[in-house]
Amino acid sequence: MSEKRATRAAYGPTLVELVQEGLDVVAVDADLSGSTTTAVLGKSYPERLFNVGVAEQNMIGVAAGLALSGKIAFSGSFAVFGTGRAYDQIRNTVCYAQLDVKVAPSHAGISVGADGGSHQMLEDIALMRVLPNMRVLVPADYVAASAALHIAAHTSGPFYVRLGRAATGPVYSDRSSVRLGRANVLRSGNDVSLIACGAEVEQALAAAEMLEGAGVSAEVIDAFSLKPLDDETILDSVSKTGWAVSCEEHSIIGGLGAAVAELLAAHPGIARRGQRFIGVADCFGTSGQIDELFAKFRLDARSIYDVVVN
Amino acid sequence: MKEALNIDSIDIATRAARLRRSILRMTTAAGSGHPGGSLSAVDIMATLFFGGHLHYDPMDPLWPGRDRFILSKGHAAPVLYATFAEIGYIPPTELVTLRQLGSRLQGHPDMRKLPGVEVSTGSLGQGLSIAVGLALGLDMSGAGSAGSAGNASDMDRAVDDDSAVGTSNAACMDGTVSADTATSEQPIGSSVRVFVLLGDGELQEGQIWEAAMYAAHRRLSRLVAIVDNNELQIDGAIRDICNPHSIMAKFAAFGWHAVSCDGHDPHDISRALAEAISFEQGPSVVVAKTVKGKGVSFMENSCAWHGRAADRQQCAVALAELGATEIQPTGSKGDNV
Numbered sequence: 301m302s303e304k305r306a307t308r309a310a311y312g313p314t315l316v317e318l319v320q321e322g323l324d325v326v327a328v329d330a331d332l333s334g335s336t337t338t339a340v341l342g343k344s345y346p347e348r349l350f351n352v353g354v355a356e357q358n359m360i361g362v363a364a365g366l367a368l369s370g371k372i373a374f375s376g377s378f379a380v381f382g383t384g385r386a387y388d389q390i391r392n393t394v395c396y397a398q399l400d401v402k403v404a405p406s407h408a409g410i411s412v413g414a415d416g417g418s419h420q421m422l423e424d425i426a427l428m429r430v431l432p433n434m435r436v437l438v439p440a441d442y443v444a445a446s447a448a449l450h451i452a453a454h455t456s457g458p459f460y461v462r463l464g465r466a467a468t469g470p471v472y473s474d475r476s477s478v479r480l481g482r483a484n485v486l487r488s489g490n491d492v493s494l495i496a497c498g499a500e501v502e503q504a505l506a507a508a509e510m511l512e513g514a515g516v517s518a519e520v521i522d523a524f525s526l527k528p529l530d531d532e533t534i535l536d537s538v539s540k541t542g543w544a545v546s547c548e549e550h551s552i553i554g555g556l557g558a559a560v561a562e563l564l565a566a567h568p569g570i571a572r573r574g575q576r577f578i579g580v581a582d583c584f585g586t587s588g589q590i591d592e593l594f595a596k597f598r599l600d601a602r603s604i605y606d607v608v609v610n
Numbered sequence: 611m612k613e614a615l616n617i618d619s620i621d622i623a624t625r626a627a628r629l630r631r632s633i634l635r636m637t638t639a640a641g642s643g644h645p646g647g648s649l650s651a652v653d654i655m656a657t658l659f660f661g662g663h664l665h666y667d668p669m670d671p672l673w674p675g676r677d678r679f680i681l682s683k684g685h686a687a688p689v690l691y692a693t694f695a696e697i698g699y700i701p702p703t704e705l706v707t708l709r710q711l712g713s714r715l716q717g718h719p720d721m722r723k724l725p726g727v728e729v730s731t732g733s734l735g736q737g738l739s740i741a742v743g744l745a746l747g748l749d750m751s752g753a754g755s756a757g758s759a760g761n762a763s764d765m766d767r768a769v770d771d772d773s774a775v776g777t778s779n780a781a782c783m784d785g786t787v788s789a790d791t792a793t794s795e796q797p798i799g800s801s802v803r804v805f806v807l808l809g810d811g812e813l814q815e816g817q818i819w820e821a822a823m824y825a826a827h828r829r830l831s832r833l834v835a836i837v838d839n840n841e842l843q844i845d846g847a848i849r850d851i852c853n854p855h856s857i858m859a860k861f862a863a864f865g866w867h868a869v870s871c872d873g874h875d876p877h878d879i880s881r882a883l884a885e886a887i888s889f890e891q892g893p894s895v896v897v898a899k900t901v902k903g904k905g906v907s908f909m910e911n912s913c914a915w916h917g918r919a920a921d922r923q924q925c926a927v928a929l930a931e932l933g934a935t936e937i938q939p940t941g942s943k944g945d946n947v
Contacts, residue, residue: 363745
């Protein structure tokens with residue numbers, strides 16, 4: 301299948317699959333069930349979708365209570381509200397108490413597009429990654445998103461699954477290639493390690509093509525599982541290439557780049573040529589079309605190419 | 611309808627006095643804690659737990675058929691721990707470990723350390739939402755096959771994958787209650803109720819009203835909230851800090867059945883609880899008028915004792931007022947807690 305699809309489009313249909321598998325899955329959304337696609341669950345199983353209205357803190361609290369009653373509870377809303385506005389609820393109730401709540405809002409990153417900076421969540425990975433007991437998955441395509449939701453449902457405890465609005469090209473054909481705690485080497489190379497997640501995987505793959513034309517052999521790694529991070533795959537790659545370029549649709553502070561930097565700092569001598577960061581440089585987003593925004597904020601394949609060759 | 615008006619008020623008063631002495635002893639032993647808002651809630655807790663309103667198994671804090679009690683005002687942890695000792699969930703001698711390194715009795719209740727704590731609390735405003743979700747989940751499980759089928763498959767889930775988080779996380783999980791034990795549920799009937807105790811200062815949290823609106827919208831009749839209306843918060847009187855005006859009228863306007871009572875009279879608390887429990891058209895709230903620091907003369911109606919423990923001398927005075935025969939803060943034989 302070659303059609304482009306948004307990762308969020310996997311949300312509702314995967315929840316339906318999970319219920320059909322026999323899992324006691326419910327979803328709680330905050331007046332965005334159409335955008336997040338949890339409405340798809342509600343259409344098949346109306347009793348399993350709870351729409352609390354525009355009340356994200358209550359959304360997380362209700363999900364926590366449902367988890368306490370034995371359900372596997374997924375939450376919705378947009379990433380900016382579903383993580384930021386409900387942060388204390390996620391910290392103190394979901395993570396501190398290790399509840400079976402899967403925080404999986406949509407519209408993460410700059411690719412929200414025309415809605416602008418208020419809605420473009422660029423800090424969510426940082427916020428979720430720092431929480432004890434939280435696992436963080438950033439799927440690159442529709443198949444990986446479905447896999448992430450399956451992993452979250454089948455593994456007890458808190459998860460953050462980062463879903464986006466942008467339609468991205470297919471990276472995976474099979475859900476089983478995507479696993480908790482594992483990064484995938486999507487393209488082998490010897491000269492630089494492009495370590496990407498989410499929508500940036502597509503850009504990194506395109507950049508690697510361009511780099512090949514310039515005589516640079518780039519290895520592309522999908523760091524789907526940001527936490528736990530696949531230390532071994534990343535260290536193996538960087539020890540071979542000597543340096544890493546982290547690529548994420550997120551602030552350069554606190555996200556994938558930071559996770560890679562923390563890892564490399566703990567293993568001196570591996571990254572002989574250091575690390576470069578592709579990400580949003582500590583600023584808010586702005587309204588625009590997705591491709592315009594990827595170029596403006598230097599997240600596109602050309603920007604990755606430039607960082608490598610310069 | 612339970613035996614609301616036939617409660618043994620002498621028994622409840624005896625237990626309440628013991629809870630108060632425990633609160634004093636444990637907070638003084640800890641050198642910190644929240645005696646004021648614990649003491650105000652004592653008679654509510656004693657009547658709820660020992661007046662036949664709340665169903666539980668003293669031998670098994672995780673009995674699936676138990677009514678759920680959530681202490682949303684988590685800083686009143688001492689009254690919860692004292693109640694647990696009174697029930698027999700924990701040994702009375704453990705109370706003086708409050709707030710110490712390695713204790714199950716954390717400064718605020720931690721469900722992963724202490725069985726019987728339904729959910730970890732401490733950040734105000736969250737308990738009502740959790741209670742709403744719990745009531746919704748119980749509605750689903752009580753409704754029939756979907757819930758029980760799901761619960762059966764729940765047992766097959768790959769819990770071992772937790773190890774993938776890594777050793778650093780495992781090291782944090784040194785508690786005694788595994789994530790599985792405390793959350794797995796058997797299919798249960800429709801009679802299980804969810805009680806949640808809120809502070810009145812806590813009502814200033816916006817999330818409370820998000821939850822109140824949704825609880826009424828879903829007509830959650832198994833949900834009973836209780837407000838410990840002691841009229842004081844850390845910085846002063848709630849009417850001076852941010853006046854909630856009529857708590858009764860506010861809940862009623864949100865679609866709740868609201869009942870008021872004297873929060874220190876077991877008969878009146880019992881009457882109000884019975885009325886709240888028997889209301890079947892939606893959620894109920896009992897607004898219990900209380901006195902912060904109730905039972906200790908120098909603590910009553912003083913916000914200075916919200917988050918400060920008595921020293922040993924003050925504790926001895928308080929214990930004498932509370933009828934203790936032994937006034938050592940660390941407890942003794944002769945008074946079982």
